[in-house]
Amino acid sequence: MDLLDEPVPGVGTYEDFNTIDWVREKSKDRDRHREIATKSKESVLALMKSISDAFSGWLLMLLVGLMSGALAGGIDISAHWMTDLKEGVCLNGFWFNHEHCCWNSNETTFQERDKCPNWKSWAELIVGTNDGPFAYIMNYLMYVCWALLFSFLAVSLVRAFAPYACGSGIPEIKTILSGFIIRGYLGKWTLVIKTITLVLAVSSGLSLGKEGPLVHVACCCANILCHLFTKYRRNEAKRRETLWRSFFAALVAAFTLRSINPFGNSRLVLFYVEFHSPWHLLELIPFVLLGIFGGIWGAFFIRANIAWCRRRKTTRLGHYPVLEVLVVTAVTALLAFPNSYTRMSTSELISELFNDCGLLDSSQLCNYANVSVTKSSSNALPDRPAGQDVYTAMWQLSLALVFKMLITVVTFGMKVPSGLFIPSMAVGAIAGRLLGVGMEQLAYYHHDWVIFRGWCSPGADCITPGLYAMVGAAACLGGVTRMTVSLVVIMFELTGGLEYIVPLMAATMTSKWVADALGREGIYEAHIRLNGYPFLEPKEEFSHKTLAMDVMRPRRSDPPLSVITQDGMSVEDVESLIAETSYSGFPVVVSHESQRLVGFVQRRDLVISIENARQRQEGVVSASRIFFTEYTPPQPPNSPPPLKLRGIMDLSPFTVTDHTAMDIVVDIFRKLGLRQCLVTHNGRLLGIITKKDILKHMAQMANRDPDSILFN
Amino acid sequence: MDLLDEPVPGVGTYEDFNTIDWVREKSKDRDRHREIATKSKESVLALMKSISDAFSGWLLMLLVGLMSGALAGGIDISAHWMTDLKEGVCLNGFWFNHEHCCWNSNETTFQERDKCPNWKSWAELIVGTNDGPFAYIMNYLMYVCWALLFSFLAVSLVRAFAPYACGSGIPEIKTILSGFIIRGYLGKWTLVIKTITLVLAVSSGLSLGKEGPLVHVACCCANILCHLFTKYRRNEAKRRETLWRSFFAALVAAFTLRSINPFGNSRLVLFYVEFHSPWHLLELIPFVLLGIFGGIWGAFFIRANIAWCRRRKTTRLGHYPVLEVLVVTAVTALLAFPNSYTRMSTSELISELFNDCGLLDSSQLCNYANVSVTKSSSNALPDRPAGQDVYTAMWQLSLALVFKMLITVVTFGMKVPSGLFIPSMAVGAIAGRLLGVGMEQLAYYHHDWVIFRGWCSPGADCITPGLYAMVGAAACLGGVTRMTVSLVVIMFELTGGLEYIVPLMAATMTSKWVADALGREGIYEAHIRLNGYPFLEPKEEFSHKTLAMDVMRPRRSDPPLSVITQDGMSVEDVESLIAETSYSGFPVVVSHESQRLVGFVQRRDLVISIENARQRQEGVVSASRIFFTEYTPPQPPNSPPPLKLRGIMDLSPFTVTDHTAMDIVVDIFRKLGLRQCLVTHNGRLLGIITKKDILKHMAQMANRDPDSILFN
Numbered sequence A, B: 001m002d003l004l005d006e007p008v009p010g011v012g013t014y015e016d017f018n019t020i021d022w023v024r025e026k027s028k029d030r031d032r033h034r035e036i037a038t039k040s041k042e043s044v045l046a047l048m049k050s051i052s053d054a055f056s057g058w059l060l061m062l063l064v065g066l067m068s069g070a071l072a073g074g075i076d077i078s079a080h081w082m083t084d085l086k087e088g089v090c091l092n093g094f095w096f097n098h099e100h101c102c103w104n105s106n107e108t109t110f111q112e113r114d115k116c117p118n119w120k121s122w123a124e125l126i127v128g129t130n131d132g133p134f135a136y137i138m139n140y141l142m143y144v145c146w147a148l149l150f151s152f153l154a155v156s157l158v159r160a161f162a163p164y165a166c167g168s169g170i171p172e173i174k175t176i177l178s179g180f181i182i183r184g185y186l187g188k189w190t191l192v193i194k195t196i197t198l199v200l201a202v203s204s205g206l207s208l209g210k211e212g213p214l215v216h217v218a219c220c221c222a223n224i225l226c227h228l229f230t231k232y233r234r235n236e237a238k239r240r241e242t243l244w245r246s247f248f249a250a251l252v253a254a255f256t257l258r259s260i261n262p263f264g265n266s267r268l269v270l271f272y273v274e275f276h277s278p279w280h281l282l283e284l285i286p287f288v289l290l291g292i293f294g295g296i297w298g299a300f301f302i303r304a305n306i307a308w309c310r311r312r313k314t315t316r317l318g319h320y321p322v323l324e325v326l327v328v329t330a331v332t333a334l335l336a337f338p339n340s341y342t343r344m345s346t347s348e349l350i351s352e353l354f355n356d357c358g359l360l361d362s363s364q365l366c367n368y369a370n371v372s373v374t375k376s377s378s379n380a381l382p383d384r385p386a387g388q389d390v391y392t393a394m395w396q397l398s399l400a401l402v403f404k405m406l407i408t409v410v411t412f413g414m415k416v417p418s419g420l421f422i423p424s425m426a427v428g429a430i431a432g433r434l435l436g437v438g439m440e441q442l443a444y445y446h447h448d449w450v451i452f453r454g455w456c457s458p459g460a461d462c463i464t465p466g467l468y469a470m471v472g473a474a475a476c477l478g479g480v481t482r483m484t485v486s487l488v489v490i491m492f493e494l495t496g497g498l499e500y501i502v503p504l505m506a507a508t509m510t511s512k513w514v515a516d517a518l519g520r521e522g523i524y525e526a527h528i529r530l531n532g533y534p535f536l537e538p539k540e541e542f543s544h545k546t547l548a549m550d551v552m553r554p555r556r557s558d559p560p561l562s563v564i565t566q567d568g569m570s571v572e573d574v575e576s577l578i579a580e581t582s583y584s585g586f587p588v589v590v591s592h593e594s595q596r597l598v599g600f601v602q603r604r605d606l607v608i609s610i611e612n613a614r615q616r617q618e619g620v621v622s623a624s625r626i627f628f629t630e631y632t633p634p635q636p637p638n639s640p641p642p643l644k645l646r647g648i649m650d651l652s653p654f655t656v657t658d659h660t661a662m663d664i665v666v667d668i669f670r671k672l673g674l675r676q677c678l679v680t681h682n683g684r685l686l687g688i689i690t691k692k693d694i695l696k697h698m699a700q701m702a703n704r705d706p707d708s709i710l711f712n
Helices: A022-039 A044-085 A110-114 A122-127 A132-161 A170-177 A188-203 A211-226 A236-259 A281-314 A321-336 A346-354 A388-411 A421-445 A465-481 A485-495 A498-518 A523-531 A571-580 A603-616 A662-672 A691-701 B022-039 B044-085 B110-114 B122-127 B132-161 B170-177 B188-203 B211-226 B236-259 B281-314 B321-336 B346-354 B388-411 B421-445 B465-481 B485-495 B498-518 B523-531 B571-580 B603-616 B662-672 B691-701
Strands: A088-090 A119-121 A585-589 A597-602 A655-657 A676-681 A684-690 B088-090 B119-121 B585-589 B597-602 B625-627 B655-657 B676-681 B684-690
Touching: A022 A044, A022 A236, A022 B662, A044 A088, A044 A188, A044 A211, A044 A236, A088 A122, A119 A122, A122 A132, A132 A188, A132 A321, A170 A211, A170 A236, A170 A523, A188 A211, A211 A236, A211 A421, A281 A388, A281 A421, A281 A465, A281 A498, A281 A523, A321 A388, A346 A421, A346 A465, A388 A421, A421 A465, A465 A498, A465 A523, A571 A603, A585 A603, A585 A684, A597 A603, A597 A676, A655 A662, A662 A676, A662 A691, A662 B022, A662 B662, A684 A691, B022 B044, B022 B236, B044 B088, B044 B188, B044 B211, B044 B236, B088 B122, B119 B122, B122 B132, B132 B188, B132 B321, B170 B211, B170 B236, B170 B523, B188 B211, B211 B236, B211 B421, B281 B388, B281 B421, B281 B465, B281 B498, B281 B523, B321 B388, B346 B421, B346 B465, B388 B421, B421 B465, B465 B498, B465 B523, B571 B603, B571 B625, B585 B603, B585 B684, B597 B603, B597 B676, B655 B662, B662 B676, B662 B691, B684 B691
Parallel strands: A655 A676, B655 B676
Antiparallel strands: A088 A119, A585 A597, A676 A684, B088 B119, B585 B597, B676 B684
């Protein structure tokens, strides 16, 4: 290496939509760390630097936590307020939501407080009354108008300022974490627009959640804050480490943050459940049934949603994203308003479904006929016959179930921020609650049946419909995302119900098995594949008996591999090679005859270095010879000065032999995070395998279109 | 490959004390799986086989669970009985332990029941009374004699039948799991002898626990049961997968099994704690202090124990293991008997220290002066001044602490099964309880101090000494084993106290930091290094700037690498090469001049194949030429038939270039589980790096003796 040369700026960075080389990045970071550690022994200042370097990771995570936590809190409050704005306004100040407006009201029960005088529905404001068909129509109209306005703003902002802000972001973040460059995906514009439009999209009443987008927001925060620290700014691998931590933390926080209520009222702490009675072993049968439902729904949802998204991508439908959003919003609002279970926000719905009916609960779902409650203890309520209201609620919930199932398929993937956790959970919770109430009534009226005898005597509280809702929600979420253990942990986080590990495990495992049998991919993997990102699924086993030589390029009929010789080529030769080919890198060999491998040089580094040399280095012309050797032989007197490029060459490229089984090659790529690997036969360079080649080969083996892999 | 050749038995297996090649083993398993999957489409029988193959993993784990669970239960019961045997015997039947003997006694309180008439101490049996100095001496003598008998039996059995049964087994199992062969370490003799001697060692009253050995027992079960299934018997990697699951399951079970009491009495369910009052933020200071104590003790223990074990290995001390065990047992028994806290079994001691004093507790540790308890609620007891008994207990505990700290250092590593979890926890629990009681008394007498004001008013229950004991136990365990998160999970398992996550986290993190600052290795890693096993620590960062060429063999001054050419050598040549060298494998090259790499052949496979060919294949003599090529050229008419060995050659050996940084090489070895890697320069074979070379290099870089790495 010519030590006089300064490192050329740009060498060692990546182009957009390219895969990073983990080995190189990690090695770079170790070099940096080594340098700091060596210097730290020399002076106090360097020692301080080394200490601050060691602690910068902790500081960064703290900042990310504070920033994304603040944003999540802001989103939560704003979405709450704007959701209520669809129904009415507070006279104390338009910036109060329904709950805070009525906070200081003198009424004692929650029902009366909800009707506090300061909170006016739109009908009350416009026509003066809240009763009668005209007022109903007025409210209906305002509800739809607000929804359309919010969604129009959301989709317009996304279209105009940050196209990357749409969707849940999780498939892209998974790809980025695996080592892919998408410039701007985690940038400041995406952050700002995603935060604003997420509030709008959630408030518009569309069937979407905010958990997935919140994870994207947190990753944006992490990426932006990474720029404050050299250690993270300069190294793609280190930055991904931080992103990964943020991703994980955000995924957990997205569910637990809502339990930290900034206003201290415990009424709206969502999903906190406390059941009074344990579950019985026989109840595992309905829990497994819920698991099967969750699995089938998950598989159906993924297929339908992917088919719809593919249609959007390939037909003219995709040319009118604003119109699409407006139509879906209009349909959602029109159908949701008449049914009280779809009119309320989805998280409120889930909270109500998870809730175990107490004695004082006066909601429609808890309207049971009050039979004698003498035998029971203070906490446990015995199973009771359902009242008329419960039957009405069952019908409404059934309609809500069908509505949610269908509308979510078309909603997820539109050009607005949209998460999938809450809608999936809602579907499962409705199904679970329906089954739970059904079981409860069955047990009440037929407690002499064999299956109920022994554990469900009259007057006992044997079935808890809220638990069924919780299990159903976990099953559906499992079917869609294919998480199992992590999902169960999330459900604990959500509900604090540690004693329900077995029901939750049974349902999520069943759901995963059923869904896997119907289609191997989770929703995020399916979207990654739909978009053609180069993502190597960590768990997928490669089980075909192909060898490296079947996958490498060039194929047998192709022209030979484009290589650079270590000392024989001029600047002109290399430039024409670059112009003729589009490969992202070239192997360097001793000579064309021997094909002995010396190293590997990235196209981008080569282009930047030659350009730089032509501008800065005196005498470098097209005829200058390029040397990758350690020592440059003396040049003939009249020839132009040589260009020494050993410094940009990777001296340790990975190689495998042509007889290496592809399952081993896939394993190496996955475990080491390679970008490319060279193939040799008896010591001669034969070809190259890139990550893209591997993904294409895997697609081909699975009878899919190999051209669906779009990026390097 | 010559397809007419049957696979030679033994090819592809490993010698004792050698490292396995994970890539080869995994690839073999994938081949097997692929074959079954292909066949399963052909016939119903094959389909059934494929299904049973898929479920054999579950079945195996079930069997392992049942077998090791039964063994653990048996060990628990036997150890209990034999521990009690040291003090007395039951007249109803000598096979009853103290508790079961008194089970049907009519006395109401625990104290009186412990003195039930059927249970006779040895003094009562021999001299007729339990009072007076003579009876005390009699009991003392019997206690020491039984202890000596048990430990003599234990060490003799280990010496005579299964030397591998000694110690905790965890360092060796960690090494085996990482891919090392120690034949017989998990065999049936080890299982039988370890089970029996574990009972004896625990009963002898030595300062050791049974959790570590129980993990070894479970792994033995798994290894033996693996032989029932071809899938696991034939594949070292698959077997290790099962072992790893068993290891993890056993580690958890070792702590939870004791909570499933086979006799249904809840009194001896160890360690179940229920504290009545929450902890205060200021208490984090003593918790962190306990963490520092745990860290210092952990580091001290590891150094002292390793120094002692090294002395045992290198001096004449190691020649008298039986005598050593007897001396240590005698010292332990003689010192332990007079102090009631060391006389009781260590797990009973921990249980008593974890316990929060209730109103009805009559133990020495709970003898507080009863001041007015009017203000408190039913559950919470206010802090009270300590009574005389508590001060006595404090003195005894202090002595017990010093005793346990010193005796454990010489006990761990003797030729009897010995675990470390329980003694470490005991040290921490004693220290924690001492600090806890101190804090409690401080808060009681000085509740007007600034630090106590506001949260510790008189009559409040502000300090829970039992919690301090629990935190101390976790801190010491953390200092010795360097686990943090997993340790906190284990403490939850043990105690069911989910609300103490912050104190436990604070103490274990501090303990780990302090201990790491004083010495990087945990006790198990230290023992692995002491024994010279080839274990590549998964977390240790390799931070030196050396290249592959600095580590590879041959060194610059050495003779060149021993290679085999693919077509030029006769059987005689190869046999003399094998005889002259002791390498465990040889690279195969095109020719000595070109040094182009073709493949790699294992010494063992080569020896077996040549031997087999000489015996079975007609005409193979010393002059026969060996071919590793795909096609054998026609031989001259009178020459002996050639030997085709392409089938035993690994066609995809791993290669790196000589300029590859060692940190990358270490990463590759770690992530892929390699056994060796070849080094090339510009396509020419230059040298070889084995796992042993890497470990030696790492030892050298850390200024340790590189010859401490003993095995391949």
